[in-house]
Amino acid sequence: MTSLPISIRSLTKAHGALTVLDGVDLDVRSGEFMTLLGPSGSGKTTLLMVIAGFIRPSSGQVLVGDKDMTRVPPHRRDLGMVFQNYALFPHMTVGENVAYPLKRRSYSKAEIADKVNAALKIVQLEALSERYPSQLSGGQKQRIALARAVSFDPRILLMDEPLSALDKKLREHMQIEIRDLHDRLGITTIYVTHDQREALTMSDRIAVINEGRIAQVDAPAALYEKPKNLFVADFIGDSTILPLHREAGRLMLNGAPIHPGCAPEAIGTAPHLVIRPEKLEVLRDGQLPAGQNLIEGALRSALFQGDSVLVQVELADGAVLSLRQPGRHNLPEPGHRIRLGLPIADTVVLAGA
Amino acid sequence: MTAASYFTGSDEAGSAATLKDDERRERLAIAGLSLPALLLVAVCLIIPVGSLLALSFIGAQGNLSLENYQRLIDNKAYLAIFLTTFEISAVITLICMLLGYPLAYFITLLPPRAVGFAMLAIILPFWTSLLVRTYAWMVLLQKQGLVNSTLLKLGVIDEPIALLHNYAGTVIGMSHIMLPFLVLPLYGAMKAIDHDLIRAAANLGAGPIVRFWTVSFPLSLPGLGAGALIVFVLSLGFYVTPALLGGGKVTMVAMRIQKSVALYPNWGAASALAVVLLVVTALVLLLGLWIWRRNRGNRPVMS
Ligand SMILES: Nc1ncnc2c1ncn2[C@@H]1O[C@H](COP(=O)(O)OP(=O)(O)OP(=O)(O)O)[C@@H](O)[C@H]1O
Numbered sequence: 001m002t003s004l005p006i007s008i009r010s011l012t013k014a015h016g017a018l019t020v021l022d023g024v025d026l027d028v029r030s031g032e033f034m035t036l037l038g039p040s041g042s043g044k045t046t047l048l049m050v051i052a053g054f055i056r057p058s059s060g061q062v063l064v065g066d067k068d069m070t071r072v073p074p075h076r077r078d079l080g081m082v083f084q085n086y087a088l089f090p091h092m093t094v095g096e097n098v099a100y101p102l103k104r105r106s107y108s109k110a111e112i113a114d115k116v117n118a119a120l121k122i123v124q125l126e127a128l129s130e131r132y133p134s135q136l137s138g139g140q141k142q143r144i145a146l147a148r149a150v151s152f153d154p155r156i157l158l159m160d161e162p163l164s165a166l167d168k169k170l171r172e173h174m175q176i177e178i179r180d181l182h183d184r185l186g187i188t189t190i191y192v193t194h195d196q197r198e199a200l201t202m203s204d205r206i207a208v209i210n211e212g213r214i215a216q217v218d219a220p221a222a223l224y225e226k227p228k229n230l231f232v233a234d235f236i237g238d239s240t241i242l243p244l245h246r247e248a249g250r251l252m253l254n255g256a257p258i259h260p261g262c263a264p265e266a267i268g269t270a271p272h273l274v275i276r277p278e279k280l281e282v283l284r285d286g287q288l289p290a291g292q293n294l295i296e297g298a299l300r301s302a303l304f305q306g307d308s309v310l311v312q313v314e315l316a317d318g319a320v321l322s323l324r325q326p327g328r329h330n331l332p333e334p335g336h337r338i339r340l341g342l343p344i345a346d347t348v349v350l351a352g353a
Numbered sequence: 354m355t356a357a358s359y360f361t362g363s364d365e366a367g368s369a370a371t372l373k374d375d376e377r378r379e380r381l382a383i384a385g386l387s388l389p390a391l392l393l394v395a396v397c398l399i400i401p402v403g404s405l406l407a408l409s410f411i412g413a414q415g416n417l418s419l420e421n422y423q424r425l426i427d428n429k430a431y432l433a434i435f436l437t438t439f440e441i442s443a444v445i446t447l448i449c450m451l452l453g454y455p456l457a458y459f460i461t462l463l464p465p466r467a468v469g470f471a472m473l474a475i476i477l478p479f480w481t482s483l484l485v486r487t488y489a490w491m492v493l494l495q496k497q498g499l500v501n502s503t504l505l506k507l508g509v510i511d512e513p514i515a516l517l518h519n520y521a522g523t524v525i526g527m528s529h530i531m532l533p534f535l536v537l538p539l540y541g542a543m544k545a546i547d548h549d550l551i552r553a554a555a556n557l558g559a560g561p562i563v564r565f566w567t568v569s570f571p572l573s574l575p576g577l578g579a580g581a582l583i584v585f586v587l588s589l590g591f592y593v594t595p596a597l598l599g600g601g602k603v604t605m606v607a608m609r610i611q612k613s614v615a616l617y618p619n620w621g622a623a624s625a626l627a628v629v630l631l632v633v634t635a636l637v638l639l640l641g642l643w644i645w646r647r648n649r650g651n652r653p654v655m656s
C-alpha cells in the first residue's frame with residue numbers, strides 16, 4: 001500500500017462574518033505524521049472536517065496525491081477517520097463496526113472476515129468482536145475506532161482529539177500505540193490536538209494554528225527551540241516573554257545588553273526576549289562565562305516540584321521570570337540578588353505584534 | 354438508594370449514617386408531596402377499576418357469576434367487535450407510521466427556527482378539544498365537504514364518494530388524531546442520534562441511502578416502536594372519533610361498552626367488556642415493554 005501526500009491550498013472557510021479558516025496552506029508529506037495544534041476555537045476541527053469532506057470550504061483546494069478532492073463527497077474520499085467521541089455504531093457489534101467500511105466496498109465475505117480479524121489484531125482486541133460498544137471501556141472503544149478507521153487500508157488517517165476522553169495514563173499509552181500503528185502502516189496521518197505535549201511526543205511535524213491561520217509548521221524540536229513568532233513561543237512550553245528596548249542599535253533588558261542568537265537587524269520592531277525555563281543557569285557572584293547573556297534580579301521563591309526546583313526571579317522592572325534546575329544549589333536567600341546566565345545561542349528574540 | 358448502600362459499605366460510618374438519614378428524609382418529603390397525586394390515582398383509578406372488576410362478576414340476578422364472561426365467549430358478535438377494534442388500531446398504527454416517519458425525519462432536517470414552528474403545528478391540535486377536531490373532520494368529509502368538492506373539481510372523481518359514517522371516515526379521523534403521538538417520540542429518538550455517527554458512516558464509504566438504512570433507521574426504531582405502541586394502545590380504547598365518524602357501521606369495543614350501559618343498562622356486560630379490553634391493553638403494553646427490554650439488552654441504543 002502506498003500512502004499519499006496531502007496538499008492544502010489557500011483554504012478559507014467563513015461562517016457569515018466569522019472567518020474560521022483564513023488562507024491555510026499546508027503540505028503533508030506522504031507517510032508523515034502531521035499534528036494540528038492550536039488553542040480552542042482556532043479552527044483545527046474545521047480544517048479536518050474540510051479535508052474529510054464534511055464542510056465545504058468557501059475557497060481553496062484540498063489535494064490528495066494529485067487529485068483535487070475539494071468537491072468529492074465524503075463517502076468517496078477513502079480517508080480513515082477517528083472521531084473525538086469514537087462514533088462507534090451502538091447497534092452493531094465490534095466486528096460489525098469494523099466490517100462496516102469493508103461491506104461498502106467490493107470485498108467477498110471471506111475477505112471481510114480476514115480484514116476484520118487483521119484490523120482487530122492490530123489493536124489487540126480480537127477477543128471482543130462479539131461485544132457491543134456500550135460493553136467496552138474508553139480505551140477499548142478508542143482502539144476499535146482506530147481498527148475501523150484502518151480496516152479498509154485508507155491512504156490517509158485523520159484523527160480529531162482521539163485521546164481527549166481518556167485519563168492521563170491511558171492517554172500516554174495510546175499515544176505510543178497510535179504512533180506505533182502509524183509507523184507500521186506508513187499511513188499519512190493528520191492528528192488534531194490541543195495538548196502540546198502530545199503533539200511534541202507523537203509528530204513528525206506540527207502545524208500550529210491560531211485564529212484560522214498557520215502560525216508555523218516545523219518538527220517538534222525546531223518548534224520548541226526556534227519559534228518563529230511570539231504566538232508559537234508563548235503557546236509551546238512555559239516561556240517567559242519580556243519586552244526589550246533598542247538603544248544605539250543594541251537590545252537592552254533593564255539597562256543591560258542582550259545579545260540575540262540571530263542577527264539583530266532581522267528582528268524588526270518591538271523586540272521581545274523569549275526565555276525557556278530550562279535554558280537559564282544560576283551564576284555565582286562575579287562569574288560570567290563567555291557566550292552568555294547576563295540577567296540580574298532578586299530571588300522571589302524556589303519551589304520544590306519533585307523532579308526539579310522552580311525558581312522565580314523578579315527583575316528590576318517588576319517582571320517575573322521562571323527557571324528550572326535540578327536542585328537548590330547556588331540559590332541565595334529569598335529577596336537577595338541573583339545572577340542568571342542565558343547562552344547566546346539559546347537567546348531567542350522575536351518581533352512583537 | 355444505590356448511593357446510600359454504597360456509602361454504607363465504606364469505612365466512613367459517620368458520614369454514611371448522615372447521608373442515609375438525609376436520603377430517608379428526602380424520600381419522605383417527596384412521598385409527602387406526591388400524596389395528593391397518589392390519592393387522586395387511588396380515587397380515580399383504583400376504585401373505579403376495582404368496582405368495574407367486581408361488577409363484571411355479578412349476574413343479572415345480583416348473584417356472583419361468570420355469566421358476563423360466558424356471554425362474551427358464546428356470542429360471536431363480541432369476538433367480531435374485538436377483531437374490528439384490533440384491525441382498526443393496527444391500520445391506524447400502520448398509517449401513522451407511514452405518515453409519521455417521513456414527517457419526523459423531515460423535521461430533523463429543518464433549520465432550528467422552522468423546527469419550533471413544525472412542532473407547534475403538530476402539538477397545536479392538542480389545544481382544541483377532541484370533539485371539535487372530530488366535528489371538523491365531519492365537515493371536511495361530508496358529501497358536500499371540502500374533500501369531495503376538491504376531488505370533484507380536480508376531476509379525480511365523478512360523484513361524491515362516501516367518506517363519512519364508514520370505515521374510511523373512522524380511519525382518516527383517527528389517524529389524524531393519533532399522528533402526534535407517534536411523531537413526538539419518534540422525533541425525539543431521531544434527534545438523539547449523534548450526528549457524528551452519520552458522519553462516520555459517510556467517512557467509511559456509505560452514501561446517503563445506505564447511511565439511512567444502516568444507521569439512522571435502526572437507531573430510530575426504538576422511537577418508532579414507542580410511538581406505535583402508544584398509538585395502538587390509545588386506538589384500542591378510542592371512543593369519540595369512531596363513534597362520530599363511523600356512523601354506526603364501525604363498532605369498536607369502547608362503543609359497545611357505552612351501548613351496553615346507555616341502551617340496555619347492563620353494567621355487568623359492560624364491565625366484563627371493559628375488563629377484557631383493559632387486560633388486552635395491558636398485555637399489549639407488556640409485550641411492547643418486553644420487546645424494548647430485550648432489544649436494549651443486547652443492542653444498546655445509546656452508548
Ligand atoms: N457551524 C458553525 N457556525 C458558526 N461558527 C462556527 C461553526 N462551526 C465552528 N464555528 C466556529 O469556528 C471556530 C473554529 O471552530 P473549530 O471547531 O474548528 O475549533 P477547534 O480548533 O477544533 O477548537 P477545539 O479545540 O475547541 O475543538 C470557532 O470559533 C467556532 O465557534
Ligand SMILES: [Mg+2]
Pocket residue numbers: 044045046
Ligand atoms: Mg475541535
